[in-house]
Structure formats: structure tokens, C-alpha cells
Amino acid sequence: MSRTIHLALHPYGVGGPGQHGLWKDPSIAKNASIDIDYYIRQAELAEEALFDALFIVDSQFINATYPAHYLNRLEPLTLLSAVATHTRHLGLVGTASSTYNSPFNLARRFASLDHISRGRAGWNVVTSFDTGAAQNFGLDEHLDYAARYGRALEFVQVARGLWDSYEDDAFPADVERNVFLDPSKLHALDHVGEHLKVAGPLNISRSPQGQPVIFQAGVSEEGRDLAARVAEGIYAPGGGLAQAQEYYADIKKRTAAYGRDPDHIKIFIHGGPIVAPTEEAARRREREIFAEDDDFDRNLALLGRSFGAYDFSGHDLDAPFPDVAHLAERGGRTGAQKIIDRARAENLTLRQVAQSVREFRRSPFVGTPQQVAGTIEEWFAAGTFDGINLAFRTEAELTAFVEGVVPLLQKRGLFRTAYEADTLRGNLGLPIPENRYTRERRLANEPEGAAR
Structure with a gap:
């Protein structure tokens, strides 16, 4: 098999939706969700195991009934900027809402993370479904589906336009000629659209990977369509093998219909593997976890x-x-x-x-290292994912996967034995987007009739 699997890590902190009892585990620090050392350690373990990325979720509304991790957690881009200084290869993907942010500020923050990490930033675009967030941003009510997804598409397009404000060679910094900036390589966006009005330009240059990688979690028709149009990575919904196959095929088909290369969109399914020396022990632990959270x-x-x-x-x-x-x-x-x-x-x-x-549902990724590796290989070969977004309750369970399953995947040629690149795009096998203004100039200078 020529394809290889991508792995990302999604830390739980003290427990998100459905992990109601995790904060009670004696191995979990009660302040894990606001402890930067916890995230740095998770990231370091993931990088040692050659994972592609660390994924941080977020929301902008809570009440007292929300999961423990939601009640008290760090802002994603601040968190990832700190993690960036302790890692060299691991991608850093943060969640941010297109409904409750402004394009200029968010584009600047992700571009900053991209520079701090030297080309490892990714943005998980969400439209937000917590309706209470509206009141936190001066609105009386949450936008409806059509408005949220229309704004999301335009928001991503604007952000990408802002990230192209400078061409790659805009800063000659030539002391002898007294030229720091080539002004012909700086471009205002001057965007006026249905939802947004942004002049630009952005005051930060392009990073080694050109632009942050765009992730999205498309479930609805609108979500799937948005993902197919703009996403380079997708966090797929849960379900069995047949459901995963349907979603994978549908997204790849939609991507091709928009004139994009389906290989340039990487689909990640969620996985919470439980690895133990015997299948009986792994299944017993699966039941224990359900009881802890019920x-x-x-x-x-x-x-x-x-x-x-x-x-x-x-x-x-x-x-x-x-x-x-x-x-x-x-x-x-x-x-x-x-x-x-x-x-x-x-x-x-x-x-x-x-x-x-919260019905008990057996996970396919539970068993001995050989069983878990075999199931991963089976699902991968069946066309259900390009990668797995892994979540582990404890560091010990992460270590069991890394030490038991990863070597088997490597032995089978399904997972890397060394990083391919220093950027997130490089490790995911995604192209660096050519600056739009550079591209326009290149095409204008091509001989008439040349292939485009």
C-alpha cells in the first residue's frame, strides 16, 4: 500500500463531552486543562511518536452543566504558541469560530502561530452551535445555518486573501540599496462581500508553508459542502465502517467536483484506542470507562x-x-x-x-496491540480515512498505543519512521499554495497558448 496513515492527538484535559468522570481519575491533575506543562508533555510524546499534529478544540459559551474541561481551559492559539517553542515537527491545529471572530484579527493570530512554529499551524474552522455564544459577542441570537455557513466560506476566503498580502520575496532587506520592502509585492485585499468587509493588507509575511492548513468538521450538507470547497483536513463524524466509507467517498467526490485534487484533503476519523496485553483486559477497561462516565x-x-x-x-x-x-x-x-x-x-x-x-457502543479499536493495528489497517484499506484523530484518557493509555501499536503500523509500512518535513503541509503531503498575486504575474508572463 503506497498510502500511509496520519495520526493526530486530541488531549482531553479533565474531560470533555461524554467523559464526565475523567476528572476523578487519580492520574489526572485537576488543573490539567489550564496547565501548559500538561499540553507540552502531550505534544512531546506525540512528536516522539512521529504524530502529524496536536489538535485543540474550543467553544465560547458555557454554563454550570458543561463538561469539566469546558469550564476551565486555555485559549487554543495562546496554548499552541507555547507548545510551538517545545516542538519542532508536530503540527499545531487550533479551533476558532468563523461566526465569533473578525477575519483580520484571526488571520493575524494564525499567521503569527505559523511563524512561531516555522510553518506548523492549522485552523479548524467551526461555525459554533452553542447558541449562548451570541450574547457573549453582543448579539441577541445565534445566526441560522445558512448565514453561519455563508459567513464561514467568505471568512476563509478573506483569511486566505489576507495571508497573501505579501508575496514571498516582498522583503529584500537590501541595506546597500536602502530597500527593506518591495512595495510592488504588498497587496491590499479590499474585500467587500455579503457578510464581511475587510481592506487589508495583513501586517505579517507568509510562513515557510505559505498559509496555515485549513481543517473543518463537516457533517450537515452545508458542512460537507464547505469542507469540500475549502478544507485541507477534515475531522469526520463517528460511526461504523460502512458509515465511514460513505462519508469518505462523499467528501472525496465533492472535492473533485469543485476541481480540487481529492488527495489534497485529508480525512481524519476519531479514535479512542484501548490497548492491553489481552483482549479480555482491553474490553474490561472499555466497560470500566463507560461506567466511570455514565x-x-x-x-x-x-x-x-x-x-x-x-x-x-x-x-x-x-x-x-x-x-x-x-x-x-x-x-x-x-x-x-x-x-x-x-x-x-x-x-x-x-x-x-x-x-x-450515552449507550454503550463497542469500539473497533480495542484489544491487544496486534488486534488494534490489524483493525486500523483494515479500516484504512477499506477507504474510511487518511488519518486518525486519537484521544486517550491518560498518559499511560497514550504510551500503550505508542509503544504497542505504532511499531506494528511502521513494520507494515503504514506509518512513517521519520518525519518527511518540518512543516505541517509537508508531513500531510499537501502543496504549498502559490501566492495569488505571484500566480497572476506568472500566468501573465507565460507565452500565449502555454499550458495553464
């Missing part, structure tokens, strides 16, 4: 996130699932609609729906 009140609150942080606690738990479809449009519409459809089809009560959100 908290009904927390599950009920987690259910509300898909409906704009709606509080279901005031409803009769044993009555039919309430009619809250109107809340989905400004929340997590795709996930919310699946919940509604199942509740209606099976005539479920609110209690049953809340319980079903």
Missing part, C-alpha cells in the same frame, strides 16, 4: 447542547420526547435532527433519549 444528569445536560444549550431538566423525564425541533436550526442541526427522528420513530421518552445518547 452520569445521567450530565448526559441530560449534554443532550441539551445539540438544541442550543436547552435545559431539559424542567420536563417530565418519562413523558414523550418534547417538541424542540425549532431549536435545532440555530444549534447542532444535523445531530439534533437525528435525535428527534429516532425519538419519534421509536416513541422514546426524554429519559430514554438521554440514556441513548
Whole structure:
């Protein structure tokens, strides 16, 4: 097999959605989510194992029912800038909302991270489905789906335009000629669109990888379309092998339809491997984790996130699932609609729906190192992913995967034995985007009729 697997690490801190009991684990520092040393150590372990990237999630709204990690955590770009100074090859992917940021500021912050890391920054573009975030940014209500995704597409286009403000050779810094900047290589964007108005130029040059890598997590039709148009990496939804195959094929097809090379979009599935000396021990640990996290009140609150942080606690738990479809449009519409459809089809009560959100589901990536490596190889060969976004509850579980599974993947030729490059693009096998103004000049100077 000529393709090789990409691996990213998603640290949990004290526990995000569904990991309600993680903060109680004696091996987890209660301040892990705000301890930069915790993230640096995670990053160093990932880099020692030759992983492609460290992935940091974020949200901009909480209430007291939210997961422990959400209540008290570091801002992603600040965190990753610190991690950048302790790593050399590991990609650094931060989540930031296109709904609740301004393009100039965010483009500048990611460009700064790209320079600090010498070309290892990535931006996970989200539109935000926590409706309460609107009030934190001076708005009365959250944007609907169409507005959020229309703004997201335009936002990414503007950010990329700002990252092209300087051509690669804009700074000759020629002392003898007294020329620091070649002004002909500096370009204002002067963008006026449906959602955004940004003049530019950005006051920071291009990095060694040209521009940060764009990631996205497209689930809905709008999300999948946005991913196919602009993403270079995708965090795919969960599901079984058949669902993963469908999503993978769909995204690659949509990407080609937009005239893009499908190989230039890397799809990552979520994986939480559990590795033990025997399959019995691994499955026992899987059950223990489910029991540690099975908290009904927390599950009920987690259910509300898909409906704009709606509080279901005031409803009769044993009555039919309430009619809250109107809340989905400004929340997590795709996930919310699946919940509604199942509740209606099976005539479920609110209690049953809340319980079903956290039903025990066996993971395919649980077992001995040989079993986990074999399943990863099987899924990879079946066309379900280009990479896995790995999440481990404890450092010991990360170490078990690194020491037990990674060498087997390397032995089978499925994972690198050394980094291919110093940049995130280089290690993901993505091209450096040519500056748009350089490209225009190059095409204008080509002989008439030359291949373009």
C-alpha cells in the first residue's frame, strides 16, 4: 500500500463531552486543562511518536452543566504558541469560530502561530452551535445555518486573501540599496462581500508553508459542502465502517467536483484506542470507562447542547420526547435532527433519549496491540480515512498505543519512521499554495497558448 496513515492527538484535559468522570481519575491533575506543562508533555510524546499534529478544540459559551474541561481551559492559539517553542515537527491545529471572530484579527493570530512554529499551524474552522455564544459577542441570537455557513466560506476566503498580502520575496532587506520592502509585492485585499468587509493588507509575511492548513468538521450538507470547497483536513463524524466509507467517498467526490485534487484533503476519523496485553483486559477497561462516565444528569445536560444549550431538566423525564425541533436550526442541526427522528420513530421518552445518547457502543479499536493495528489497517484499506484523530484518557493509555501499536503500523509500512518535513503541509503531503498575486504575474508572463 503506497498510502500511509496520519495520526493526530486530541488531549482531553479533565474531560470533555461524554467523559464526565475523567476528572476523578487519580492520574489526572485537576488543573490539567489550564496547565501548559500538561499540553507540552502531550505534544512531546506525540512528536516522539512521529504524530502529524496536536489538535485543540474550543467553544465560547458555557454554563454550570458543561463538561469539566469546558469550564476551565486555555485559549487554543495562546496554548499552541507555547507548545510551538517545545516542538519542532508536530503540527499545531487550533479551533476558532468563523461566526465569533473578525477575519483580520484571526488571520493575524494564525499567521503569527505559523511563524512561531516555522510553518506548523492549522485552523479548524467551526461555525459554533452553542447558541449562548451570541450574547457573549453582543448579539441577541445565534445566526441560522445558512448565514453561519455563508459567513464561514467568505471568512476563509478573506483569511486566505489576507495571508497573501505579501508575496514571498516582498522583503529584500537590501541595506546597500536602502530597500527593506518591495512595495510592488504588498497587496491590499479590499474585500467587500455579503457578510464581511475587510481592506487589508495583513501586517505579517507568509510562513515557510505559505498559509496555515485549513481543517473543518463537516457533517450537515452545508458542512460537507464547505469542507469540500475549502478544507485541507477534515475531522469526520463517528460511526461504523460502512458509515465511514460513505462519508469518505462523499467528501472525496465533492472535492473533485469543485476541481480540487481529492488527495489534497485529508480525512481524519476519531479514535479512542484501548490497548492491553489481552483482549479480555482491553474490553474490561472499555466497560470500566463507560461506567466511570455514565452520569445521567450530565448526559441530560449534554443532550441539551445539540438544541442550543436547552435545559431539559424542567420536563417530565418519562413523558414523550418534547417538541424542540425549532431549536435545532440555530444549534447542532444535523445531530439534533437525528435525535428527534429516532425519538419519534421509536416513541422514546426524554429519559430514554438521554440514556441513548450515552449507550454503550463497542469500539473497533480495542484489544491487544496486534488486534488494534490489524483493525486500523483494515479500516484504512477499506477507504474510511487518511488519518486518525486519537484521544486517550491518560498518559499511560497514550504510551500503550505508542509503544504497542505504532511499531506494528511502521513494520507494515503504514506509518512513517521519520518525519518527511518540518512543516505541517509537508508531513500531510499537501502543496504549498502559490501566492495569488505571484500566480497572476506568472500566468501573465507565460507565452500565449502555454499550458495553464
